[in-house]
Amino acid sequence: MERRVIFSGRLFPILLLTPQLIVTIVFFFWPAAQALRQSVERQDAFGLSTEFVGAANFAGIFADPAYLASVEVSFVFSVAVAVLALMPSLLLAVMADRVVRGANLYKTLLVLPYAIAPAIAGVLWLFLFNPSFGIVGSLLRRVGIDWNYLLDARQALLLVILAAAWKQIGYNFLFFLAGLQAIPKSLIEAAALDGASASRRFWRIVFPLLAPTSFFLLVVNIVYAFFDTFGVIQNVTQGGPGQATQILVYKVWYDGVAGLDLGGSAAQSVILMAIVIALTAIQFRFVERRVHYG
Amino acid sequence: MKPVILAATAAAVGFSAIGAASAEPTAVQWWHAMTAANAAVVNQIADDFNAAQSEYKIVPVFKGTYAETMNAGIAAYRAGKGPDILQIFEVGTATMMAARGAVMPVYRLMKEAGEAFDRNAYLPAVTGYYSTADGKMLSLPFNSSTAIVYWNKDLFKKAGLDPDRPPKTWPETFAIAAKLRTAGVPCGFTAAWISWTQLEQFSAWHNLPFASKADGFDGPDARLEFNNPTVVRHIAKLAAAEKDRSFDYGGRTSEPEGKFVSGECGMIQTSSAAYGIFKNGAKFEFGTTELPYYPDVPGAPQNSIIGGASLWVMAGKTPLEYKGVAKFFTFLSQTALQQKLHEVTGYLPITKAAYDATKESGFYAKHPGREIPILQMTAKPPTENSRGLRLGNLVQIRDIIAQDLEAVFAGKEDAQAGLDDAVKRGNALLAQFQAKIQ
Structure with missing residues (x-):
């Protein structure tokens, strides 16, 4: 089954790889190496004095209750975002799969939120839900709900979870829809002839066959919630109230850029790097293996 | 060529x-x-x-x-x-x-x-x-710029208050805010730049140390001291006022200014440089006055920073x-x-x-009111508590203070516990800064 393209020399394949390699080295390996180096150093903001401190930055992080709180927030946030971004998109995909007329219009509209940058999504949700000037926010207050995510930690977390999940639904929708369309119609028709109800057909046939897609999306969504939601947090809550919405990647930015603590921030990025490597490894082990290239 | x-x-x-x-x-x-x-x-x-x-x-x-x-x-x-x-x-x-x-x-x-x-x-x-x-x-x-008070004259009239008599002291501020609430104003007063106006300016204005070593002017080994009884009492009063919205917290930086411009809050404490924003945005008459003080604190008011x-x-x-x-x-x-x-x-x-x-x-x-910030800053020769702050990592310390104040205003912590926590976490950052520059 294995297919190979045979090049006559080595130079040509290397030449073809060069652009991609340069991009990878400049934008991935080089910064990663710098983060590794800075994570074991203590340096003032201007780089006037640098001191090797070994694992002190890491020790500092794990002794910092704010960091541990941030780990907890990140896990709650990512799991909630992943679940809330996956379930509605599966429902929408199943619905859209049945639509006959105007299917493309529905699909385009459903995918649209994915085209919005996280920062813009954050601003949109801010203008909707701010207790003072948000349209929905002031409506909630008018009907007697004490809506004030500036002080209420649970409301704040809920808001950023919804905003982050909403943005990801379009992406998940696309994959689910593709997954659904790849399921042979004959299987479903056969089940229908055997008398299986619609919900039984879905749970016994469609859902299991979608499992690889679902698992892939679960990993992608967790990675998204961990790393790509900075713009939402920055624009809606800035990590507050207290530290209720301070996820790990926000803290990396905050300590490094606002706080100018390069060593501590680099050490946190190294930990995040380890997390993303682990997630990618899981994905390859369980998902990519089943994918058949050829 | x-x-x-x-x-x-x-x-x-x-x-x-x-x-x-x-x-x-x-x-x-x-x-x-x-x-x-x-x-x-x-x-x-x-x-x-x-x-x-x-x-x-x-x-x-x-x-x-x-x-x-x-x-x-x-x-x-x-x-x-x-x-x-x-x-x-x-x-x-x-x-x-x-x-x-x-x-x-x-x-x-x-x-x-x-x-x-x-x-x-x-x-x-x-x-x-x-x-x-x-x-x-x-x-x-x-x-x-410095922090001053702006008040909404129209809302004062609505609440039956003299529109040309803003509060001078903190007890008056709370009393007027309560009257505004009774008259149906959604929020008595708010404060922008919460750490700057309610702790940093407040401490200078009451001639209290925000930090040791003359607020950091005398060396990087300065440590925070704002968990003193006067500040704790003040924050506790703000937290109590938050319950009935006679005070309403509106965010860490300039966000609360929106609550004043929209006519939601009767008064605001914020930067004198917000004047232009209010002048352009407010559809009501407003005035500017000095920050309030507690008359029982000796030496107050001192000068603002x-x-x-x-x-x-x-x-x-x-x-x-x-x-x-x-x-x-x-x-x-x-x-x-x-x-x-x-x-x-x-x-x-x-x-x-x-x-x-x-x-x-x-x-x-x-333009009456435009001289207020200068008068307030130059009222008395500055003491070592009112020259300003010279503290490393102050950006993060402000956020820590805001985080703890949010917990206090939400009723999750009492004022003493919140300020103690802010001092403890802030001091860790000061120690880190000191280690980095020495």
């Missing part, structure tokens, strides 16, 4: 023979964080300076928010490409001061460039923030560039220019002469 081209170019752009012989003006890069009307002022100043002489050319470059500008300056310095002049907000002062090798102190710059420079010409309440403990000015104040930004000169430039920077600073300090800046932007004048000239011009008589 070459001389022909040169001559042709010179002729084409209309240079005289002398013009072609003299060198290009020395460029002086000025990175700033001013937006909208204030950005226009920055560009106007640069244009005026460039038109007034031909040896130097000020090039203003907008670099984003204060924090972004500071980061851009630091990153550029690390890459060896820093600007000549960098605008840094007041909370970045300690970081800049600690970076001894990276900055050129203003007093030395002026001396070496041979520019006349008398630090006594500047308002001490402003320059104190940017000077060493022994009075050497390290950066040039550019835009300075400044916010805003100053201009830092980066190290490693040529003597010629430094000469240009020095000439520009002299230009900036001119009375007429300072007076105009003060009147247009709502920031404070930085020299005594500019203040006097504004007074004599009758500006304050025509």
